[in-house]
Amino acid sequence: xxxxxxxxxxxxxxxxxxxxxxxxxxxxxxxxxxxxxxxxxxxxxxxxxxxxxxxxxxxxxxxxxxxxxxxxxxxxxxxxxxxxxxxxxxxxxxxxxxxxxxxxxxxxxxxxxxx
Amino acid sequence: xxxxxxxxxxxxxxxxxxxxxxxxxxxxxxxxxxxxxxxxxxxxxxxxxxxxxxxxxxxxxxxxxxxxxxxxxxxxxxxxxxxxxxxxxxxxxxxxxxxxxxxxxxxxxxxxx
Numbered sequence: 001x002x003x004x005x006x007x008x009x010x011x012x013x014x015x016x017x018x019x020x021x022x023x024x025x026x027x028x029x030x031x032x033x034x035x036x037x038x039x040x041x042x043x044x045x046x047x048x049x050x051x052x053x054x055x056x057x058x059x060x061x062x063x064x065x066x067x068x069x070x071x072x073x074x075x076x077x078x079x080x081x082x083x084x085x086x087x088x089x090x091x092x093x094x095x096x097x098x099x100x101x102x103x104x105x106x107x108x109x110x111x112x113x114x115x
Numbered sequence: 116x117x118x119x120x121x122x123x124x125x126x127x128x129x130x131x132x133x134x135x136x137x138x139x140x141x142x143x144x145x146x147x148x149x150x151x152x153x154x155x156x157x158x159x160x161x162x163x164x165x166x167x168x169x170x171x172x173x174x175x176x177x178x179x180x181x182x183x184x185x186x187x188x189x190x191x192x193x194x195x196x197x198x199x200x201x202x203x204x205x206x207x208x209x210x211x212x213x214x215x216x217x218x219x220x221x222x223x224x225x226x227x228x
Contacts, residue, residue, distance in 0.1 A: 033215070090160070
């Protein structure tokens with residue numbers, strides 16, 4: 001079974017631009033979560049989607065948005081990029097939202113550099 | 116708000132030795148789950164071990180075990196017979212059944228041959 005796939009793996013943008021990152025969960029998984037990882041702040045929760053609905057949201061500005069499609073694939077978008085948005089963006093999927101195992105399966109991440 | 120603290124930014128251990136990584140958390144919930152995740156260099160994060168708060172018995176997965184002290188809100192990870200492949204960032208994480216996963220800042224583990 002294929003794992004969580006994130007595209008693109010690396011990208012460079014300039015301030016003010018926008019970016020869209022894509023995540024394909026493990027087949028059959030309906031929940032997708034997004035995390036931002038930086039050396040200074042560590043791993044911070046962005047949002048969680050389940051059955052095309054945002055179920056939970058972290059403390060990020062409105063420039064960060066996301067969506068989930070009927071096939072459970074998810075995208076996140078960051079508009080008006082700032083230097084501080086440079087980070088590794090991780091996507092994780094799980095079978096069901098309230099799984100008592102709480103186990104998330106992570107992708108390898110999309111590394112965004114903002115110049 | 117729930118917080119997770121890993122007080123050791125870096126740790127090192129000799130191959131075949133035992134090392135313990137510390138984690139404390141803050142919560143007012145009684146029902147929650149705790150996890151240790153491993154992130155090898157340039158590789159994806161994987162689950163190492165998990166513990167349900169209602170279980171008094173400490174979880175064990177092969178060479179990995181935890182010391183869960185609920186009253187002290189402490190959740191340490193012990194790695195026995197350390198191997199070179201154990202070198203990675205280790206993240207402690209907390210989650211309630213319907214909430215997001217909250218991670219600590221991580222501990223970088225180096226395994227010396």
